[in-house]
Amino acid sequence: MEPSTNESPSFFDRYAYAIKAVIIVVLMLVLLIPAHMMQDLILERRDRQNEATHEISSRWGGEQNITGPVLAIPYKGAVNEPTYVYLLPENLKINGELLPEKRHRSIFNVAVYHAKLQLSGTFKPDALASLNIPPSALDWGHAFLMIGISDLHGIDNQVQMMWNGKNYLFNPGVVSSDLFNAGIQTPIAIAPGDTSGVNGDFTLELGVKGSGRISFSPIGKTTTVGINSSWTDPSFDEAFPPKTLRVDDKGFGATWQVQHLNRSYPQSWEGKKFNIHSADFGIKLFMPAESYQMSMRAIKYAILIIGLTFIIFYFIELSQRRALHPLQYALIGLALCIFYTLLISISEQINFMIAYIIASVLTIGLIIAYTAAAFKSARIAAGIGVTLSILYGFIYVIIRAEDQALLMGSLGLFIILALIMYFSTTIKWDKIGQKNTHIQQ
Template identity: 70%
Template sequence: MEIPANNDTPSFFARYAYALKALFIVIMVLVLLIPASMIQNLIFERQDRQTSATEEVSHRWGYEQQITGPLLAIPYTVASSGAISYVYLLPEQLKVNGELLPQKLRRGIFNVAVYDAKLQLSGTFSPTALLKSGIPPSALKWDQAAIILGINDLRGIGNQVNMTWNGKTFPFSPGVVNTDLFKSGIQSPVSLTPGDTGALAGSFVMELSVKGSGKISFSPIGKTTTVNISSAWPDPSFDGAFPPKDRRVDAKGFSALWVVQDLNRQFPQSWTGNRYNIHSDDFGIKLFMPAESYQQSSRAVKYAILVIGLTFIIFYFIELSQRRAIHPLQYALIGLALCIFYTLLISISEQLNFTLAYLISSGLTIGLIALYTASAYKSSRIAAGIGATLLVLYGFIYVIISAEDQALLMGSIGLFLVLAVIMYFSRNIRWDKLSQKSSTAA
């Protein structure tokens, strides 16, 4: 006897339609993380292009500059081997007063911060440090002494450098006596009277105009080093081993004062050979570019899973409440729209500031999804609700990526609140009844 088929028995897919849709949403979110990771790679590529543009501008204008000196280098004969080495004498007092004249040079779509530094270096030498070095005066080659000044990129020098010391003028020429202290710099021979340590006393002064890009730093080589720098650049970043003792930063620019004692650094007033790293305690100023759009875009991409996941959850709850399913292709289109937001953000932020780019990109994305929802559900009320929810979500993400120090705290609290809201709205859903309803509908 043949048993007739029961056409009223619901299929597995009909019985668990809502559960399978939830599983599909999870899979779709994970799949959309692939284009999100590709967007992260796009950010890295654009950063590399920006680095290349900065390198090209710096190569023509001048790289970051390190100013070290002036200091006195005197050759001497090593008693044990007869070889020639150098003893280095640092200034007793060193004062640097100057102004940075900043510019923004454009290479393609990228801006590079450069400067022209107008500096005056002055101070005094003292024979005390030389006497403490332990080198016998008879071993010193006084007539081959030289004043040396370390400059990272000689192409940035904009004037003929001369130093006035004890009433005499000493012109500088390119090159250094050796590479014990630095690899690049300028020097001027100063023939001293043999054995006359008193000739080292007295004051010096010199003018230096040097171009560079991004950053300028100074070495605290004086027993007391005082550096006073001002500029019209409104966004400085004070870098290096020592913060300024006094500073002023406002919309008109900045001024900063450093005072460093020899007790604060890692090297003495005189030594021989390359025993110390003279750059170990450098400090200075970085011309900070406030529109770090790639860094902020990268941080925004990290929240892609949150934006996509919450958006899909919202549509899933709409399905449950309206009893009208959204086709998987519609989920895919909405997810792609959420991903395209990041490419819009990157491309627009290269032309405008990040805040305005974020506002335009999020506005376009929210508008597109809201219009698509209105067309799919034939309901302006649902579309307005989706748009308002996405507006709050994108606003929350912007607050997180803008708050660097409190980003983790705000993100954690925000996620907790989002989870609480989802749990609140889903508390009365009878999940067991959904299967029965879907079976009945089938």
């Protein structure tokens, strides 16, 4: 028997794990392709939801904006071109109730409402004095009261206003598009030069149907709005937040108070000088099942989940001396990508949180079973399952905490990197690839 000799390992033996690391990185980048395809799927499904929303809105009523009432008085300026002078009310109060419903189109839900509003206030001619227009230039006999309503299709009552003891019925259309393109109007007979005829209180009731959002223009010198509803997920994201707000499991109640100093237009002007919608505010009936936005946030962390999972398996290989074939890495990566398909499809049917839990359990369960078979170790599989559960839980917290997402994500990534760096120090990198071959004869 000849003594054994040491045979130097070949290049591929010495750098096998380094080569596999390069293959894993390339595989991670390749798996971003199906992740990107998932983003396209989310956008396609969201477009279908928008189509369903548009279809329901066209039948029921779209987003509504209420502006008015505004007094429009014909005026012949220096260039002899007919125009209008607009006078806004001294104060405006709007009180009402939103009666919400959910309408369905295929698997998509759309929030619609029936708004019952009571408008009241006072007109005063004082603001006209600032225009320096002679009373004789105003055609008081052809004055109009106008109310802007975004979608006339949603009006469900005959609108009439009581002003100065007289009852005025409104007709569709507006006499001028300087302020808004759609609305209702009624002629107001005022004696020529008698500005006192503008003085007086008004009241009216308005019922409108709409979908998604309702907003108001603060046209009063002081505008007060109070809205109550049984909808439990309102959103207030426009020019002015509510002054008082109550949101609970019974619905919400909100009030606003806006002064003329808070907006960029005066109480009276001539022609199309100001944008009357620049200070609009209101309510959006937020749909908690806006799953596509949440799914889009989740898929942005696909590279993080895939990368960390592959690093964990790679470290297990190095520490346990049990190799996985690159094809097995690819299968694990595809399982991680299928998570997003499950999340999108399930969240279209049920609450997003429950859909996220179901998709996570299915994905993690599949990987646990595969790991147990590949490594022949229930302990390793259980460790993988716990790690992925923590990771998916962390991702869910990030996508739900929209305002603190950057902070939480940065801290989480820092902790994960620190753990990876720590475990990497436990691996004897100088021993990897070394192989002694004993040849005996």
